[in-house]
Amino acid sequence: MRPAVLTSWLVRWGTEHVSRTFSCGLSPSPCCQQCLAVSLITVEDYEQAAKSLAKALMIREKYARLAYHRFPRTTAQYLGHRRVDAAPLEEGLPDFHPPPLPQEDPYCLDDTPPNLGYLVRMQGGIPFVYDNKRMLEHQEPHSLPYPDLETYTVDMSHILALITDGPTKTYCHRRLNFLESKFSLHEMLNEMSEFKELKSNPHRDFYNVRKVDTHIHAAACMNQKHLLRFIKHTYQTEPDRTVAEKRGRKITLRQVFDSLHMDPYDLTVDSLDVHAGRQTFHRFDKFNSKYNPVGASELRDLYLKTENYLGGEYFARMVKEVARELEESKYQYSEPRLSIYGRSPEEWPRLARWFIQHKVYSPNMRWIIQVPRIYDIFRSKKLLPSFGKMLENIFLPLFEATINPQDHRELHLFLKYVTGFDSVDDESKHSDHMFSDKSPSPDIWTSEQNPPYSYYLYYMYANIMVLNNLRRERGLSTFLFRPHCGEAGSITHLVSAFLTADNISHGLLLKKSPVLQYLYYLAQIPIAMSPLSNNSLFLEYSKNPLREFLHKGLHVSLSTDDPMQFHYTKEALMEEYAIAAQVWKLSTCDLCEIARNSVLQSGLSHQEKQKFLGQNYYKEGPEGNDIRKTNVAQIRMAFRYETLCNELSFLSDAMKSEEITALTT
Amino acid sequence: MRPAVLTSWLVRWGTEHVSRTFSCGLSPSPCCQQCLAVSLITVEDYEQAAKSLAKALMIREKYARLAYHRFPRTTAQYLGHRRVDAAPLEEGLPDFHPPPLPQEDPYCLDDTPPNLGYLVRMQGGIPFVYDNKRMLEHQEPHSLPYPDLETYTVDMSHILALITDGPTKTYCHRRLNFLESKFSLHEMLNEMSEFKELKSNPHRDFYNVRKVDTHIHAAACMNQKHLLRFIKHTYQTEPDRTVAEKRGRKITLRQVFDSLHMDPYDLTVDSLDVHAGRQTFHRFDKFNSKYNPVGASELRDLYLKTENYLGGEYFARMVKEVARELEESKYQYSEPRLSIYGRSPEEWPRLARWFIQHKVYSPNMRWIIQVPRIYDIFRSKKLLPSFGKMLENIFLPLFEATINPQDHRELHLFLKYVTGFDSVDDESKHSDHMFSDKSPSPDIWTSEQNPPYSYYLYYMYANIMVLNNLRRERGLSTFLFRPHCGEAGSITHLVSAFLTADNISHGLLLKKSPVLQYLYYLAQIPIAMSPLSNNSLFLEYSKNPLREFLHKGLHVSLSTDDPMQFHYTKEALMEEYAIAAQVWKLSTCDLCEIARNSVLQSGLSHQEKQKFLGQNYYKEGPEGNDIRKTNVAQIRMAFRYETLCNELSFLSDAMKSEEITALTT
Secondary structure, three states: OOOOHHHHHHHHHHHHHHHHHHHOOOOOOHHHHHHHHHHOOOHHHHHHHHHHHHHHHHHHHHHHHHOOOOOOHHHHHHOOOOHHHHOOHHHHOOOOOOOOOOOOOOOOOOOOOOOOOOEEEEEOOEEEEEOOHHHHHOOOOOOOOOOOHHHHHHHHHHHHHHHHOHHHHHHHHHHHHHHHHHHHHHHHHHHHHHHHHHHOOOOOOHHHOOEEEEEEEHHHOOOHHHHHHHHHHHHHHOOOOEEEEEOOEEEEHHHHHHHOOOOHHHOOHHHHOOOOOHHHOOOHHHHHHOOOHHHOHHHHHHHHOOOOOOOOHHHHHHHHHHHHHHHHHOOEEEEEEEEOOOOOOOHHHHHHHHHHHOOOOOOOEOEEEEEEOOHHHHHHOOOOOOHHHHHHHHHHHHHHHHHOHHHHHHHHHHHHOEEEEEEEOOOOOOOOOOOOOOOOOHHHOOOOOOOOHHHHHHHHHHHHHHHHHHHHHHOOOOOEEOOEEOOOOOOHHHHHHHHHOOOEEEOHHHHHOHHHHHHHHHOOOOEEEOHHHHHHHOOOHHHOOHHHHHHHOOOEEEOOEOHHHHOOOOOHHHHHHHHHHHHHOOOHHHHHHHHHHHHHHOOOOHHHHHHHHOOOOOOOOHHHOOHHHHOOOHHHHHHHHHHHHHHHHHHHHHHHHHHHHHHHO | OOOOHHHHHHHHHHHHHHHHHHHOOOOOOHHHHHHHHHHOOOHHHHHHHHHHHHHHHHHHHHHHHHOOOOOOHHHHHHOOOOHHHHOOHHHHOOOOOOOOOOOOOOOOOOOOOOOOOOEEEEEOOEEEEEOOHHHHHOOOOOOOOOOOHHHHHHHHHHHHHHHHOHHHHHHHHHHHHHHHHHHHHHHHHHHHHHHHHHHOOOOOOHHHOOEEEEEEEHHHOOOHHHHHHHHHHHHHHOOOOEEEEEOOEEEEHHHHHHHOOOOHHHOOHHHHOOOOOHHHOOOHHHHHHOOOHHHOHHHHHHHHOOOOOOOOHHHHHHHHHHHHHHHHHOOEEEEEEEEOOOOOOOHHHHHHHHHHHOOOOOOOEOEEEEEEOOHHHHHHOOOOOOHHHHHHHHHHHHHHHHHOHHHHHHHHHHHHOEEEEEEEOOOOOOOOOOOOOOOOOHHHOOOOOOOOHHHHHHHHHHHHHHHHHHHHHHOOOOOEEOOEEOOOOOOHHHHHHHHHOOOEEEOHHHHHOHHHHHHHHHOOOOEEEOHHHHHHHOOOHHHOOHHHHHHHOOOEEEOOEOHHHHOOOOOHHHHHHHHHHHHHOOOHHHHHHHHHHHHHHOOOOHHHHHHHHOOOOOOOOHHHOOHHHHOOOHHHHHHHHHHHHHHHHHHHHHHHHHHHHHHHO
């Protein structure tokens, strides 16, 4: 099914209008001349803008392919990469382990690949893999792609120049306006047809399409009431259990509360005080302290950490309660973040141990590792000598477990359920340092100053990229880099992520840069948005750009971020959808499109995605949509696809005209 | 505890500033002179405005007392009614039956008072009670207050004149602005103190304060998913049950669905199509048709009506499922509306029968009877000869059951759980008729034209008023009149309700009339607001005045109206609170204040209110608040009380100055 006639006309008009500007470059129609004269932008400017945008996309494509990140086939085709057509469709997909079958033991430590005997050395923050000692001595690394900072800096400069280039800004701004108006027209024309399609779609509605909570922190994945109930329950059932040790003295649960002068019976969500309120707006520091129940870091350690005297038992129990609720809901999945700080290489085996010992696996959860950007804190406490050491602590254990799973069975197993990495912290913190190839390398980054966001992102990407290549070579699963980005701070963060990330969380600041917003659209970079979180921290709900992004066709999903701090009801993700639906009057088709995006964006395996979205989910456009599973109208899919193709065609036209010019001169 | 120092200063300043304008009427301060000069309003104008407002309040007080409606003691005292002080505090309270004790049978038909043998006759739409046949012949009615239309018309004109009076509008507008700014200051100064109070309040938080859903229609009290599940369940378990009869032919459930060409297995919330969408905005007609599942009125009759072939069994079962959920939640109550149409006097016994036969009683529900304003439809179908007949059908059965419960045991029992009346329909429908004492009386209202809103309200009030007096005399429970009002249409509806209603649902249009808004504030008329319902029908969420009303100190509660049409999650009332909290950034104290208002406004009995709000809940100001039960900060209560007293003091000052003038001239 295609969008109604008028939309086709619109699409055609869009194409003709702008392509006249380009293809017949020298004689634009009077209408175009007029438009262009007004903004004093020449046709050549536009052509240049389109070419630069195409180049930016090709840069992203390069970094994406290197790291087994995703890049849309359609975009690649329009960029003139014919070879894409030949490659099998599934090729570019990331590799995630399918979940164990019901009869399989998710904690089975057998079936571990042999030791390859490779060696890994970090040099300047980049991991180099050597086949053996001799190769290491000869400095001849194993054949894998290794990142090159100099090229990266050049690529980065291209995008940085682009986002401030006047004509490119005008071009992108106009295209985005066009996209928005075009969707409005689509809505007016096709809304009822879309709903008719959904009404005649049997047995599938908004409630039973799969939804993934694409951005949620494990330490805040339960709601405030749940945490309260759990604390009360532990106190009622085991007050005399030893739960901590301080200077050799064992401390019972009762003593913990005694020392805080409180009786858990009296505890309320008010005194627990973990909910973000008006006080946290633009105060990320205050927000972070909300992770401490009753303002006491002892309780955070006891209830919300994986490492403590109880081996993280309480935290595991709560996470499992949340998992049971997801499993009961059947249609909801989540991707909680667990922290690796990089203080010590022991963090990894301990985390894997926690996961296996407490049997935290759930078919409705996939795990992401978050790395807080707090090198400066560890450095000032003399826990780390350099930033390079932090990178080693984070990544070397993964290389070792990949090369020699036999000796790291638990970590090897845990990594089956980990699908990506996140980079987290307050983005609004300013950094004086400007990252470039002249920046001190991680080994010699020994100052107490924190490296800037872009530095963190590059080195995380570099490590994940090499790691993914090594793992792919072994037939092991790969990881996606999914940093927090564009929640606050500088818009250049979005440039870093454009190169290095598979997808991002937040992306609010795309609002401020038409060029980046348009690039994120063309590259269909998934964005996990959390408007309720933003509402408490950085941006009022009514000003959140989610609706606008969705309308323009950006690949957005809805996520909760921190149910403990932001949500009121038992079903945080449904609360998120309900509020968005109510405030922005989203249609069922809108909601189901967001839900479909969330599954695509997630780390769910190929097999699960086929089950939840349809056999051909990885195909782009309407043929990739199975309405019986997604409840997204085909007319909507057709509109999105035709619109994207239309936008991309301008870039390919511009590139063709360049080729023609090159041939004729 | 009192509000922080600066607020006291503010209150003082407020008093001094304005009282200087009044008490020393002839020589206002330069500041006042300047203010007044700007708006060209003289001090005398203001004094006149204050006096007129006081008169309006006295009018409301009169009608409230006549009908056993509530009127705030504080307001009465400032109006100079010293006798109020002497009366016992509980005197003005409405009489609701306490719920049966756990060991008591809620359906017990014994313990029925004797027959009084009175006779009732409707004359001009007003019920007159006679002690016996002789008194009826002599036309000497039983000593009860009977309403007088002429007085009512005069009283109504006073308010109507007031709301368009320039100086009064300026006065009210300024006072309302002042109230809003004052609350902002209070918030800035005392927000943290309020939260500190709540944090130190043991064992009580937003989740376990009592909340009443003060406005909800029984036929839409389940959410869309619930209805869908129920329909599928009935089809699975009893497809061959006879569920209807058409022209003598018995029809099974399977046949019902066959005739609609659908298999309930395939049914989804989309095909069910009972949810309000963008299509219903400003389309009450479309909204009403959303009550028909799959657009089929057969299914509405079968699943959402109390009268059908199954005796309303399906509907009762669903309502009871909703009730079970409320009981499990423990802290949530609701006041669903059941319809009495007035087509026949048999509706009442049938409804009572439905209630008792299906055992619909729940401790977490109190019932309200809604009367749709659709005389015109019945008249055009020749089901009714006159509007008077409709009134008779609605009210005479109640008089009979009150006079002679022995012969109406089921209705007598059912009425124990009914606490009020609602008047419902689309308010935006225009009426040509202007209600006055010249209007045709109900007996001779035989035209097909529908009487206007004000006509309906007056006659419903008149009947309820006489009925309440009769019931009070017998020691039976009384009813509150709680019409839908100010959802759309003319603001004069709010004038009618100001005289006749105990409290109203919606009240959106108070936004448009400063005088009425200020009067509703001074009289503390409870308003059950449903911003999500408004969002789908009449007013976008962000423009809803609830937050503004709450800040100014109007007595607002939150309610769901129609979960089936508006809500997404399983807990509709919590969804309502959560969205309000998120979008308007309401504090916990705000939320708990709204919850407390909802209990006060509700038809829960004196005993229940004491249990849920505190022993002295009926006292006004901070002494009526028990923070251990309500989780509302005393500082907030003190602020509200001082602010109200301050506003009222201007009225009493104006009235005193009048007395002085009268004495000295």
